[in-house]
Amino acid sequence: MVNINNIIIEIRTDGRLIYEEKEDDSMLQATQTLEWLIQQLGHTTDMVNKPLKSNQKEATLVFIKTLVDSDKIQQMIIKPFFEIETRGNFIDYLHSLPDGQEITSQEQMLSELSKGSIVVSMNNYLFMFDIKKVHTNTVPITSLENTVLGPQSSMSEDIHTNINLIRNRYHQPTLTVEMLELGSKSIQSLAVIYDRELVDQTALEQIKYRLEQLNSKPLIQSTAELQRLINGRKVSLFPFFMITERTDRIVYNLSVGKIVLSLDGDPSTIVAPAIFTDFMAAMDDKYHSKLYTKFVQILRYVGLFITLLLPGFYVAATSYNPEILHTELALSVAGSRVGVPYPSYVEVTFMLIIMELLIEASIRLPKTISAAATTVGGLILGTAITEAALASNIMIIVVSAVAISNFAIPIGELNSAIRVLKYVFILFATIAGLAGLTFGLLAIVMYLTNSESYGEPYLKINIDLKSKGEQQ
Amino acid sequence: MSRYFYYLVVVEFVGSILSVIPSFLFESSKKGTIMSMLLALLAGVAFIYWITKFFNHYPGRGLPELLQQHIPKWMAFPILFLFSLAWFIFGLKTLLNYSFLLKRFLLPHLQINWIIALLLLFITYSFFMKTKKLLYTLEIVLFINIPLMIYIIGILYVNTGLDWDYVKKSMMYVYHAPNLLAFSASFLIFIGASNLIIVNREFKNKQKLTTFQILLLCVLGAWILFTNYFIPIGYNGFERIQYINFPWILGTDSLKVALAFLERIMFVFLFLHISVTFVNIIIFWHVSLELLKSTAKLVRRKQKESNMITYIFVLVVWSISLIISMKITESSYLMYARSLFVAFPPFFLLVLIVCWFISWRDKHDNRSLKTN
Numbered sequence: 001m002v003n004i005n006n007i008i009i010e011i012r013t014d015g016r017l018i019y020e021e022k023e024d025d026s027m028l029q030a031t032q033t034l035e036w037l038i039q040q041l042g043h044t045t046d047m048v049n050k051p052l053k054s055n056q057k058e059a060t061l062v063f064i065k066t067l068v069d070s071d072k073i074q075q076m077i078i079k080p081f082f083e084i085e086t087r088g089n090f091i092d093y094l095h096s097l098p099d100g101q102e103i104t105s106q107e108q109m110l111s112e113l114s115k116g117s118i119v120v121s122m123n124n125y126l127f128m129f130d131i132k133k134v135h136t137n138t139v140p141i142t143s144l145e146n147t148v149l150g151p152q153s154s155m156s157e158d159i160h161t162n163i164n165l166i167r168n169r170y171h172q173p174t175l176t177v178e179m180l181e182l183g184s185k186s187i188q189s190l191a192v193i194y195d196r197e198l199v200d201q202t203a204l205e206q207i208k209y210r211l212e213q214l215n216s217k218p219l220i221q222s223t224a225e226l227q228r229l230i231n232g233r234k235v236s237l238f239p240f241f242m243i244t245e246r247t248d249r250i251v252y253n254l255s256v257g258k259i260v261l262s263l264d265g266d267p268s269t270i271v272a273p274a275i276f277t278d279f280m281a282a283m284d285d286k287y288h289s290k291l292y293t294k295f296v297q298i299l300r301y302v303g304l305f306i307t308l309l310l311p312g313f314y315v316a317a318t319s320y321n322p323e324i325l326h327t328e329l330a331l332s333v334a335g336s337r338v339g340v341p342y343p344s345y346v347e348v349t350f351m352l353i354i355m356e357l358l359i360e361a362s363i364r365l366p367k368t369i370s371a372a373a374t375t376v377g378g379l380i381l382g383t384a385i386t387e388a389a390l391a392s393n394i395m396i397i398v399v400s401a402v403a404i405s406n407f408a409i410p411i412g413e414l415n416s417a418i419r420v421l422k423y424v425f426i427l428f429a430t431i432a433g434l435a436g437l438t439f440g441l442l443a444i445v446m447y448l449t450n451s452e453s454y455g456e457p458y459l460k461i462n463i464d465l466k467s468k469g470e471q472q
Numbered sequence: 473m474s475r476y477f478y479y480l481v482v483v484e485f486v487g488s489i490l491s492v493i494p495s496f497l498f499e500s501s502k503k504g505t506i507m508s509m510l511l512a513l514l515a516g517v518a519f520i521y522w523i524t525k526f527f528n529h530y531p532g533r534g535l536p537e538l539l540q541q542h543i544p545k546w547m548a549f550p551i552l553f554l555f556s557l558a559w560f561i562f563g564l565k566t567l568l569n570y571s572f573l574l575k576r577f578l579l580p581h582l583q584i585n586w587i588i589a590l591l592l593l594f595i596t597y598s599f600f601m602k603t604k605k606l607l608y609t610l611e612i613v614l615f616i617n618i619p620l621m622i623y624i625i626g627i628l629y630v631n632t633g634l635d636w637d638y639v640k641k642s643m644m645y646v647y648h649a650p651n652l653l654a655f656s657a658s659f660l661i662f663i664g665a666s667n668l669i670i671v672n673r674e675f676k677n678k679q680k681l682t683t684f685q686i687l688l689l690c691v692l693g694a695w696i697l698f699t700n701y702f703i704p705i706g707y708n709g710f711e712r713i714q715y716i717n718f719p720w721i722l723g724t725d726s727l728k729v730a731l732a733f734l735e736r737i738m739f740v741f742l743f744l745h746i747s748v749t750f751v752n753i754i755i756f757w758h759v760s761l762e763l764l765k766s767t768a769k770l771v772r773r774k775q776k777e778s779n780m781i782t783y784i785f786v787l788v789v790w791s792i793s794l795i796i797s798m799k800i801t802e803s804s805y806l807m808y809a810r811s812l813f814v815a816f817p818p819f820f821l822l823v824l825i826v827c828w829f830i831s832w833r834d835k836h837d838n839r840s841l842k843t844n
Contacts, residue, residue: 321578324739432590434739435578438746439594442613446594446754449608450601460608461615463475 030124033106037062037119040110052078057087060121067116069133076131077120087123094120094127101128111187136265137161144268144412145246147284154245159189159264166193166260169251174198180211182226182263185218189264190226198257203273203454207259223266237420239413240453242274249283273454279414280304303408306401308422311348312429312437314398318344320433332394339389345430347391349423351399354380356419359403473524473679476607479614480671480755481520481689484664485696486614486621487752489720490745492569492809496657497701498714504648508655509697515655516662517690519820524681526827527668532676535669535826536766542833549770551826555669556763558819560789562663563756565809567591567793570749572802577721577742585797591750592790598754599761599782599789604674606758613751617744624724624741625699633726634706642702642710656813658697659820666823667755670762717802761785 041047046066052059059081061073076097084090094100101117103109103126109119116132136157143154155162163177178192190211194204210230220226227241244250245268250260253271261270280300285293318337322330340347358377362370381399385391402422409415421444428436448459488494497505530538535555539548571587579587598606628634668675705713707723716722725738734740765781800808 321739324734324736326735432579432582434743435574435746436590438743439590439750442747442750443594443597445612446597446601446609449612450597450605457605457608459612461611 030121030126033109033126034060034062034119034121036106037109037113041113052081054082057081057090058123061118062113062121063118063131064113064116067114067133068118068131072131072133073118076129077118091122091125094122097129099129099131101130103128115187134158134161139165140267142245145244145249145283145410147246147282147287149284149287151246151248153247155247155262155267155269157265157267159191159262162262162267162269163191163193165247166250166254166262169247170195170254175254182211182214183217183220184215186220188220191260191262193254193260193262195254195257198255199259200257200273200455203456204259206454207261207272220263221265223261223263223268223270226261226263227270237417238276238448238451238458239279239411239417240272240274240451240458242271242278242411243268243413244271244411245269246283252283252286273456275453275456276414276448276459279411280409282410300408300410303405304418307406307408308418308425309437309441310398310402311352311422312425312440313434314395315344315348315426315429316433316437320429324434333392336386336392336394340392341389345426347395348398348426351381351385351391351395352402352422352426355399355403473681473685474675474677476611476671476674477524477665477668477679479607479610480667481662481664482618482692483610483614483748483752483755485661485692486617486748487566487745488661488696489700490573490718490749491566492806493657493660494700494704494719495714495717495806496810496813497654498704498716498719500651500654501642501705501710501714502645502648504645504651505654505701506643506646507648508650508652509658509701511650512655512658512662513690513694513697515817516659516693517686519659519662519824520665520689521681521686522824523665523668523827524679526831527672527675528679528681529831530672531678532673534671534673534762534766536763536769537673538830539826540766540770542830542837545770549767552763552767552770555823556760556767559756559760559763561812563753563760564793564796565812566749566753566756567595568796568800568805569809570746570753571797572805573718573721573742574746576718577738578746585794588793588797591753592793594750595754595757596786596789598758599786600779601758603671603758603762606754607671607674610751610755613747617748620740621744621748624737624744625703627727627729627737628699628703628707628724631727634703635709636706638710639702639706642705652814653810656817658700659817660813661696661700662693663816663820666820667759669823670759757789 038047038049041062041064044064046064048061048063048065050061052061061077063073076099077094080093081090084093101112109117109126109128112128112130113119116130118129118131120127120129137160139153139156139161141152141154155165167175172195174196176194176196180190180192182188182190192204192208192211207230210232214220214229217229220229223243227239227243231240233240242249242253250269250271254260258274259272261272263269280297282296285297288296317325317330318333322334325333337344337347342350354377358374358381361373361377365373381396383396386393386396406415406419409418425437425440428440430436432439445459449457451458497509500508536548536552539551543551567588571584571591574587574591575582575584582590598609601609704716704719704723707726708716708719713719721738721742724741725736727737728735729737732740761782764785768781
């Protein structure tokens, strides 16, 4: 093993002696290291080992061609090499470059090379520079969390661009970025971003601990996968992390002391801890006028309850407790069900599943075909099925209302949780009618209040009473 | 006081309306119910005052901790066990009445033991919850229910179906010696504060019960008692009301709001009560379970964290509730409840005596420390 540290220390400490020849063994070390690197990377054809020579100077460049920016090599290293006269001046020049990386070991050099660094060997000195070329740093328009007002661009797939976007919106010296590496094969960079003064320390420790437990995973490719791996629950329906692509949401969360995890190669970031009400908030709640915001928020909760309870309510009201409806309504529901051969729960489940299939189809299919799918689906969910007496007219209204109001929930993960949960309510309603529905609602409330996201209660009414002794 | 304290008190107020309490009040409506209600109001508010005053002295500590510190183990053990049993019975009596109500009005085709099993399925989850989380649940349930509740009771007061002549007639029976059962029944709506024996563990800040807060509770209690007794009389008449099993439901069923989503107010009222009573049972049994855990801690030397007691409690709750549900009928339930209710005021007197004894020992210990 060659001890690289020796060389580095010498480069740093004796500024004056640097131009003179070194003793033999360190020269041997630098050459050996270079040879070792070339040998390790020799099998790939895109490895470049380029010797440079100009009157008295000699240098060798080692890099992987497909990862680095060749213009930058030309501008930064090759051109100055021929312009700068003496060897000493060129080494000084290399020292002054801002992209320089610290060398700690051979293995580190190898792994940096495989991420897009270049190694420059000059006499007995080794330098390493980060000149990777990234093709994923374009910043697209938001696609998942659309808002009417406010910033429109989301995040890129390059972690440095993302950190840049965040830093550009949050100018605080206390903003801390910690870089970790995830996945024993993919070695993906993960940035843990938080405001040092505001952050909840226990939550930070817990998150770091969970991340350390992940060492054995070979590949972690998306933030959604990461959040599933670190949420600590074997089975979970409700989201305990927020996944967002909006920089304004990230910055808002940083300013209230939350922790942001950004994985290289994924435009969405994780925000933790996240509680139930966070998922019911859209970012333009902050941008619109107050009364309008309240109106929209109420609308969202109405949507939540409709999508969750309406199918179950239909089952309960048609098969169990028709007496609770207005007489006219109860009669018209019963009238529209004339000829439907199934009990109401079969009818509801059947129609809902067709609706779910339609939604799945429009997510997965290519855009050109999905139009056909929606047309066909529209036929099924339209008058045809009622004419065939497979479902009642009112059932069609119920299904459409459920489908639409499900999308009133602004964040996707809660959206999908609720999508699953409504079947549980149909089950409760099938067993015990409206009483079952009420118990189901109570059970959900109990489950949500009992859950925690990194020490924060998941569902809780927050009332800020200023007077002494009121808050506990 | 912390707002969670009020929830504990209020949930009992609201829960009383659909319990057997109104029926017991009507039983002696010509033999001094009004006088007993007045007495119970005084006694209830005094009870709330004393028990909160005691626990405000010891922020963050429940009764088991205080017993452990100030009272020898051989005395603490039976006290804790008795209290645990009592709170279990509170929960059980509420559960039974609740399932009779469900069977009568919402689930007529299910047998009573199936209804109880269904309820227990949901209640069992609460045994694994922490006290604090239970308080959050309570808050959310009340937050949804109380506005609707006030709306319905408001409508009940202004509706033309309410005949104030009956109310006035029933008030003529005020000069009668108080009746024990009516007193116990109306005293029982004030026992919410006694859950502090466990819940006080969560009130870690120094709490204070001001005169205004006592007055507020007093007015609220008086209003609930008044509503509890006189509204059904106004709707159902005075003469034969004691023969109605659920006078409140019949009262609310005479209301129709044609423009509302659900026309018959009775069902809205039922759903509100289903949820409020549900949390009520959960809290009673949570306190019972926590007391049982502390009792077990007294016996065991090792402070090992295990869910053993909880599993045993689940087993006991399921088997006792199901066995009782197979034996009991509505009339026999009323008979047992009558004798149980009479035993409640002395029991709460015992609670106060235990509290008083602890504070006496505490002062005594402090004095002896000082002299040493």
